[in-house]
Amino acid sequence: MSPDLIAALNKQANRELSTSNLFRTLAYWADAEHLGGFAKFFATQAEEEEDHAKKFYQYLTDRGTVPSVGPVEAAKTSYEGLLEIANLLYAHERENTKCIHALYEVALSTKDYATQVFLHAFITEQVEEESWTDKLLTKVKQTACGGALFSLDRHISKELLGSD
Numbered sequence: 001m002s003p004d005l006i007a008a009l010n011k012q013a014n015r016e017l018s019t020s021n022l023f024r025t026l027a028y029w030a031d032a033e034h035l036g037g038f039a040k041f042f043a044t045q046a047e048e049e050e051d052h053a054k055k056f057y058q059y060l061t062d063r064g065t066v067p068s069v070g071p072v073e074a075a076k077t078s079y080e081g082l083l084e085i086a087n088l089l090y091a092h093e094r095e096n097t098k099c100i101h102a103l104y105e106v107a108l109s110t111k112d113y114a115t116q117v118f119l120h121a122f123i124t125e126q127v128e129e130e131s132w133t134d135k136l137l138t139k140v141k142q143t144a145c146g147g148a149l150f151s152l153d154r155h156i157s158k159e160l161l162g163s164d
């Protein structure tokens with residue numbers, strides 16, 4: 001693979017790992033706020049993002065490059081509430097889509113067909129990530145008043161992904 005493509009793949013791998021770190025932190029934040037549903041949901045997202053990072057690292061290895069794992073910056077630990085988090089995740093996933101597309105451009109310009117195919121799953125995954133973060137933002141805005149937050153917390157996984 002071209003050095004540019006290797007660097008771009010490694011950068012995205014570390015971005016996936018740092019996204020996992022962010023979700024892991026949000027899971028602990030939600031737990032501390034006694035929002036058990038969100039804690040579970042964010043923990044599941046943390047695992048999913050770690051899986052994404054591992055897929056990139058394994059792909060680099062399979063193509064003959066030992067990946068440079070990390071370092072990962074710590075996510076911030078204090079948030080005003082779920083609205084701040086929902087806004088942050090909405091922006092984060094849209095930014096991530098741009099990063100995946102930029103990486104795909106490198107695979108196109110270097111004519112690396114295997115990497116293009118490898119990235120298709122991530123391009124598709126971003127459609128799902130943008131969709132649930134959009135729903136999350138809408139739902140959190142709807143809970144601005146009353147006990148609606150506790151009901152959302154109980155059903156968050158089902159609301160966003162259709163599964164408990």
Ligand SMILES: [Fe+2]
Nearest residue numbers: 016019049052
């Ligand atoms: Fe991801």
Ligand SMILES: [Fe+2]
Nearest residue numbers: 048125128129
């Ligand atoms: Fe996902």
